[in-house]
Amino acid sequence: MPRIPAARRAGLLSFRGASKTRSRKETRMTRTTRTTRGALAALLFAAALAALALTGCTQPAAPEAAPEPAAPAAAFPVTITDDASRSVTIAARPEKIVSLAPANTETLFAIGAGDRVVGVTSYDDYPAEVADIAKVGDFSGPNLEAVAAADPDVVFVTTGVQADVIGKLEALGATVVAIDPTTLDGVYEAIGEVGQVTGNTAEADKLVADMKAKADEIATKVASAEKTTAFIEIGQNPLFTAGAATLLGDLIVRAGGANVVAEPGYVSYSAEQLVKANPAVYLATKTSATDAATVAKRPGYDGLAAVKDGRVVILEDNLVSRPGPRIVEGLEQIAVGLHPDAFGQ
Structure with a gap:
């Protein structure tokens, strides 16, 4: 939610005086009263100047705007059904992540979890930041010893050529999530699951919404x-x-x-x-x-x-x-x- 300036929250109230018609007598009485009030105001003003000379001309500090409420932390544990039809439970927010498929790596960076990725394959080339991340083998033959050495909290894999990797990694004690959608709708769902697993659900939802909007534009043009x-x-x-x-x-x-x-x-x-x-x-x-x-x-x-x-x-x-x-x-x-x-x- 955008921050609302303090002045707007206060309402920016403005007042207008009502005009009145006065008789000449009332006007003379008003002038006399104004003269008396003017003299009194001058005395008060002089006193105020003296007080300022003693205390300084410091303006009162404007009240600080209230900070925006922090986004609620993702709730863990989280249980998802991955693309290998496995029920996987993530006990806590993963701080160290290994990705064995370039598409999963791209998703992790796109939803803001890239700074927690500690291992990728030699096939990973996007975004540019992956060049500085440790390589744990290639796409079709990941190095399981290198994966284990990275001590990840979760490992993202695909199916197909990596189908046998899942069991081997689990035997080493790793938490493994398989992502391998076969339709565009499946891609949307997979991104949502990656968001759940990493605790970046809001970012994943935003990404999916943007992707759907682009797909809808394309569909409209070819309809x-x-x-x-x-x-x-x-x-x-x-x-x-x-x-x-x-x-x-x-x-x-x-x-x-x-x-x-x-x-x-x-x-x-x-x-x-x-x-x-x-x-x-x-x-x-x-x-x-x-x-x-x-x-x-x-x-x-x-x-x-x-x-x-x-x-x-x-x-x-x-x-x-x-x-x-x-x-x-x-x-x-x-x-x-x-x-x-x-x-x-």
């Missing part, structure tokens, strides 16, 4: 546009893509697209399947395809509608694949690629 068929490449040799029930698949739909890959999960895809699907837009992450020209030169790709029409779009991996605070920027990149006219491009 009237016709759905555009799309394919997204996340790996090459062999060709890999994201189908239904994935975060990338959800982003394509929210961006006003129709994913040509109906299979669930992250799957391999043949050139024959791609030619048959013939998407209007070919999306590709930058680590898989460095530029549109390279994609266009692949054998058999010259017949794709997306290549013919110059609609090969290269995306920033970290924006579209990390389920964290910047995922709405990735959503916008996809939406611009599918519906450039809606964004004035």
Whole structure:
């Protein structure tokens, strides 16, 4: 709540005198009275000056504004159900945190808990402050001894390639929380859970509200546009893509697209399947395809509608694949690629 100045709290009362009509007699009597009162006022004024000469001309100090009430401390213990369907209880506010996934690290910094992070992976590169934090292995193979040496109060992991890490860390006595959302709504929920675990619930709620507002703006811009068929490449040799029930698949739909890959999960895809699907837009992450020209030169790709029409779009991996605070920027990149006219491009 914004602080209200003391003057406003006092009401800033102003007064106006009422005018009266007087007779001449009343006026003469008033002048006589004023003369007497004037003389008395002069004597009082002189006395006041003498008093000031003795005591000094110090002005009384203005009353200090009341301090804003502090935000209520988060209540612990906290119990959450993580993305590995595990019930996890956090006994007290964690003062030392290890993050084994870049998206979780970004979330921790975005909600104001970054100063408590004591360990990250070699894959973590955002925000810039993570460069100074101790590395505890890489994303697919964290160093459990290094994690244990950091003596964390809680360790944030993901699932998938880190699924077996959870049990190993718990065997070492660590409190482990798995975060791995597969939809944009799931990202919102995950950020809220990270806020609960760290005691930064207000900051997490604010972050989610800002993200939702941005996503709503994007949805409004593409709402009237016709759905555009799309394919997204996340790996090459062999060709890999994201189908239904994935975060990338959800982003394509929210961006006003129709994913040509109906299979669930992250799957391999043949050139024959791609030619048959013939998407209007070919999306590709930058680590898989460095530029549109390279994609266009692949054998058999010259017949794709997306290549013919110059609609090969290269995306920033970290924006579209990390389920964290910047995922709405990735959503916008996809939406611009599918519906450039809606964004004035």
